[in-house]
Amino acid sequence: MRMVLQNISWPIVLILVAFLGFAPLVPEPHIWEKLKLFLAGDLRAPIDIFDFVMHGAPFLLAVAKLAELWTRPTK
Numbered sequence: 001m002r003m004v005l006q007n008i009s010w011p012i013v014l015i016l017v018a019f020l021g022f023a024p025l026v027p028e029p030h031i032w033e034k035l036k037l038f039l040a041g042d043l044r045a046p047i048d049i050f051d052f053v054m055h056g057a058p059f060l061l062a063v064a065k066l067a068e069l070w071t072r073p074t075k
Helices: 002-007 010-021 030-040 046-071
Strands: none
Touching: 002 046, 010 046, 030 046
């Protein structure tokens, strides 16, 4: 898994976060809308769960890449 994360470049991760993670921006980003549903306990519809996973995946990738970077052994 470490090798896979090392092979994904930061610009690609940031583009995914910007365009998939925050899309669409108007009237509000889907991830924000789905987070509000999740925190309110109203995230029940399959399409909402799918949206939450799809728009949240780039953020999880960025967190995993940061964790890999921080735990990388120094030479």
